[in-house]
Amino acid sequence: MNTNKLKLSIAHLYPKHLNLYGDRGNVITLVKRCEWRGISVEFDEINIGDEIEGHDLYFIGGGQDKQQEDVAQELYSHKDELIAQRDDGAVFLGICGGYQLFGHYYQPHDKDRLQGISLMDAYTVAGDKRFIGNVTVKTNFLTPNTLVGFENHSGLTYLGEGVEALGVVSVGNGNNGKDGFEGARFKNVFGTYLHGSLLPKNPYFADYLISLALEKRYGEKINLEPLDDTFEQEAHKSVVGKAY
Numbered sequence: 001m002n003t004n005k006l007k008l009s010i011a012h013l014y015p016k017h018l019n020l021y022g023d024r025g026n027v028i029t030l031v032k033r034c035e036w037r038g039i040s041v042e043f044d045e046i047n048i049g050d051e052i053e054g055h056d057l058y059f060i061g062g063g064q065d066k067q068q069e070d071v072a073q074e075l076y077s078h079k080d081e082l083i084a085q086r087d088d089g090a091v092f093l094g095i096c097g098g099y100q101l102f103g104h105y106y107q108p109h110d111k112d113r114l115q116g117i118s119l120m121d122a123y124t125v126a127g128d129k130r131f132i133g134n135v136t137v138k139t140n141f142l143t144p145n146t147l148v149g150f151e152n153h154s155g156l157t158y159l160g161e162g163v164e165a166l167g168v169v170s171v172g173n174g175n176n177g178k179d180g181f182e183g184a185r186f187k188n189v190f191g192t193y194l195h196g197s198l199l200p201k202n203p204y205f206a207d208y209l210i211s212l213a214l215e216k217r218y219g220e221k222i223n224l225e226p227l228d229d230t231f232e233q234e235a236h237k238s239v240v241g242k243a244y
């Protein structure tokens with residue numbers, strides 16, 4: 001199917017609160033990689049007090065504990081509709097603090113537990129040290145198979161049965177610095193600690209997410225025309241295997 005005239009609806013959840021290290025760059029990448037292929041994007045920024053209508057793809061960025069506290073209750077009020085969207089095949093990408101709220105809860109240091117929306121069977125507890133630095137992850141579902149980014153979190157995330165990790169950490173700490181895994185996937189819900197922002201340096205992951213969202217909307221696999229990713233691949237290679 002020719003991607004000209006196709007449509008995709010993308011929602012950016014709580015950008016005024018959760019946009020650490022320019023995580024907004026992920027949304028810009030998704031929108032541009034659609035538009036460069038003639039796919040028109042209906043784009044909505046959802047902030048506190050806004051309704052959340054149905055979308056093909058939802059993005060939520062990271063933030064410090066305070067910003068997570070500001071958002072958690074509001075996000076939780078949309079839990080049922082977002083679980084229904086998940087079960088309808090919608091794609092979600094959550095980065096760090098946003099990822100943590102995709103699970104059942106995030107327990108910060110010496111503060112009340114933040115309820116998550118249970119899009120995936122996972123939970124997070126604040127650890128004693130902060131993981132900061134570059135991360136390289138080896139995946140089993142992307143080509144090339146590496147994902148690169150930057151982590152800065154004290155939260156330790158543990159995955160339940162049936163939740164796959166995005167991949168195995170080859171540089172950095174990932175979910176908890178113990179089990180060797182980074183990120184998570186359940187159905188079309190993806191979470192990761194990789195800031196950077198992530199997608200400009202990992203364009204094939206962006207295209208993977210776009211393909212899933214198009215398949216959800218049109219009910220069939222749609223091949224995406226390759227783009228000239230020379231700069232993106234250079235940016236990717238400049239980080240692979242580097243710790244700091």
Ligand code: GLN
Nearest residue numbers: 062063096097153154155
């Ligand atoms: N506040 C959370 C933590 O420290 C998430 C941080 C982030 O989004 N970078 O683990």
